[in-house]
Amino acid sequence: MRDKQQIRNVFMPLPPGVIRDSIVSFLSTECSDASIADITSAVRSRVGEVSGSSVRSYLSLNSPDVFERTGRGRYRLLSPESTQKQGKLKILAPETIARVGNATLYNADCFDWLDDQPQNSIHAVVTDPPYGLIEYSKKETEKLRSGKGGVWRIPPSFDGHQRAPLPRFTILNDEDRRELSVFFHRLGTALARVAVPGANILVASNPLLSHIVAGAMAQSGLEIRGYISRQVMTMRGGDRPKNAHEEFDDVSVMPRSQWEPWVMLRKPLDGRVQDNLRRWGTGGFKRISEDRPFGDLIRSHPTPALEKKIAPHPSLKPQAFMRHLVRAVLPLGEGVVLDPFMGGGSTLAAANVVGYQSVGIELDKNFFEMAKTSVEQLTNVVVRESP
Known part of the structure; x- marks a missing residue:
């Protein structure tokens, strides 16, 4: 029988888009930028336990199309007008x-x-x-x-x-x-x-x-x-x-x-x-x-x-x-x-x-x-x- 750990490595720990949408939901309520630690904490409060590396990966992979890196370990959400104009993301409201x-x-x-x-x-x-x-x-x-x-x-x-x-x-x-x-x-x-x-x-x-x-x-x-x-x-x-x-x-x-x-x-x-x-x-x-x-x-x-x-x-x-x-x-x-x-x-x-x-x-x-x-x-x- 196939090793369970091998199977887990194939699948994402959460359905696709959940981490990204949680990050977007949190940053859309922030007036400016936020640290990776704060963003990770906000994501966990929404979807449960996730690894910090998953959050960092989503931020990195979606910058500069959706997120902007403002400093070491800090990000903010680009304006909805900018992201939608680029056709990169349809931002969903938290509700x-x-x-x-x-x-x-x-x-x-x-x-x-x-x-x-x-x-x-x-x-x-x-x-x-x-x-x-x-x-x-x-x-x-x-x-x-x-x-x-x-x-x-x-x-x-x-x-x-x-x-x-x-x-x-x-x-x-x-x-x-x-x-x-x-x-x-x-x-x-x-x-x-x-x-x-x-x-x-x-x-x-x-x-x-x-x-x-x-x-x-x-x-x-x-x-x-x-x-x-x-x-x-x-x-x-x-x-x-x-x-x-x-x-x-x-x-x-x-x-x-x-x-x-x-x-x-x-x-x-x-x-x-x-x-x-x-x-x-x-x-x-x-x-x-x-x-x-x-x-x-x-x-x-x-x-x-x-x-x-x-x-x-x-x-x-x-x-x-x-x-x-x-x-x-x-x-x-x-x-x-x-x-x-x-x-x-x-x-x-x-x-x-x-x-x-x-x-x-x-x-x-x-x-x-x-x-x-x-x-x-x-x-x-x-x-x-x-x-």
Whole structure:
């Protein structure tokens, strides 16, 4: 078995950008310059224990583009106008960054954030994007929050239980689908740059749109590795023809959906699998046990009411499923897991439980604020036995 110290030397101690963003956050509040010791202390107060050499390296590598050395062991932040004019850094305000356990949360546009990250710095991606893009536009999320529905279908109540709104994927037209393809091609291109060779990229989808997601992301240079099937009964499908349900009472327009596809992609390997594992720590899935490999059919259940109460996000996935999935994506159990569409924070909470470093990006300010509290609470949720 590979020596653990060798593995640690491959991976960064914190997700990419965390130290730099903490330095920027601290220096942006300073009127002048600060010593390396003061900067290091400020970074530690934000993200936990880090080595002084890491701080010095970030300062040195990003000078004079972002930081200016004012004297021996002293630095200051260049003006935002200067750094942005050079296109070197998009400075985030302190309130747009949070740290919960091993997770770092950003309130930002994921494409902007990805553009600002170094190549080969993320070891796995697990995400549930807005694959019905219309649903997560500002106009439609405002309708959802006000209870007016918009393109969110309000299903009927059964047995006295209130049903959560569901996205109506079937209303997408040809232009919407073309825009969806462009969106996922752009996402695949951005992820292919920051992901290390052999990185697993798992993207939640649905049976109506998974072919668009897979095709667009494969065209960006990622390899399609198949699909993971989350076996779960949903509220989609099974309905009789609209406004003709009595005439055709024995017809369902679509089958009742009982599975959710996750598109499984991988950044091309650097050599053989064994070479990639030795160099990058990626290139496969972590086995469930010595005699049981990770499988592509995962029995699941709808998200429990307790978890939805903690994080009332319309696409929240259950922790039992997410912990099973997230654990598997890092074959050697070390690295950084990215969720560029963090939502309620279920991926980050799962990463905290299994002991992985993670980064979550969320554009919507309300969802970001939700995740700042829900990640810790979801981390502490006790679930029944994993799938």
